Amino acid sequence: EVQLVESGGGLVQPGGSLRLSCVASGFTLSDYYMDWVRQTPAKGLEWVARSRDKAHSHTTEYTASVKGRFTISRDDSKSSLYLQMNSLKTEDTAVYYCVRGRNGFDYWGQGSLVTVSS
């Protein structure tokens, strides 16, 4: 059974940093594209970042609003995906989902809430 379990969310002040983790099970992480998607009541669902599979050298893509501030990475040996978030802004407040990028976005984690507030 495919499972994605996020952790690392919480409350952080504007300008601060946070690292989200996602542990994958039920499949071989290195074989899959993986994404982070966030959701807010105001803006809805927003794709954030992508890490391609090992065959594509784990190259990455980002949405413009996080480029230069967020970094997606992975450790296939630990079946883990990460999102390092720096210089956080209040508008980054959201539930962040770890998502497997096969056949569209076929499996989603349960989400991790990130709140950026002073």
Next chain:
Amino acid sequence: DIQMTQSPSSVSASVGDRVSITCRASQDITKSLTWFQQKPGKAPKSLIYDASKLQSGVPSRFSGSGSGADFTLTISSLQPEDFATYYCQQYKSYPYTFGQGTRVEI
């Protein structure tokens, strides 16, 4: 960025009804479209990918159609567990973008 526009924003329906939701892209996305279902407090669940292919385990009452810029999600006979919010998303080009959602309610 490609804009995705869903209609209607909400629909009232009854168990057994046929319900259709449309999604329009601001440019040609061929068949690079997926549909999700989301219930309150839960993660989205993938229903359809490549515009018309059913994800494993999804009931056959769900179907998708369309290509280019116009797409439709149809629920052939609404069941109680189908009351939820539905989203479309394009994965033709970055940044991937979502529709604003369609709430299916009683």
